[in-house]
Ligand SMILES: [Fe+2]
C-alpha cells in the first residue's frame with residue numbers, strides 16, 4: 001500500500017474486526033489514489049468525493065459493529081470506546097465538509113494520511129484490542145479465532 005502502512009495494524013482475535021480494519025485501509029488507499037489523480041489532473045473531483053463518502057459510511061458501520069458486540073457482552077469500558085468512535089466520526093465529517101466547501105487537498109491529505117492512520121493504529125492497539133480480548137475471554141464466546 002502506498003498511503004497507509006497496514007503492517008502496523010495488529011491482528012485481533014475477532015475476525016470481523018480484522019475484516020473491518022482491512023477494509024478501512026483499502027478504502028483509505030483508494031481515496032489516496034483518487035486524491036493523487038485529482039492533483040495530477042488525471043482524475044476528477046467526483047471520484048474523491050465519492051470515495052470520501054464511502055469511507056465515512058464504512059467507518060460508521062465498522063464502529064457500530066464493535067459497539068453492538070460491546071453492548072451484547074457488557075464490556076465495561078463501552079462509554080470510553082464509543083466516545084472515541086463518536087469523536088472520530090464527528091472529526092471525519094468535519095474534514096469532509098471542509099473539503100467539500102473549501103476544496104483544500106493538502107489539508108485533506110494531511111488528515112487522511114497522517115491524523116487518521118496514527119489514530120487508527122493507536123485505537124486498534126488499545127481499545128479494540130482490549131475489547132476483543134474481553135469478548136473472546138467470556139464463557140461460551142463464539143466467533144473467535146486463534147491468532
Ligand atoms: Fe476497530
Ligand SMILES: [Fe+2]
Nearest residue numbers: 066123127128
Ligand atoms: Fe473501535
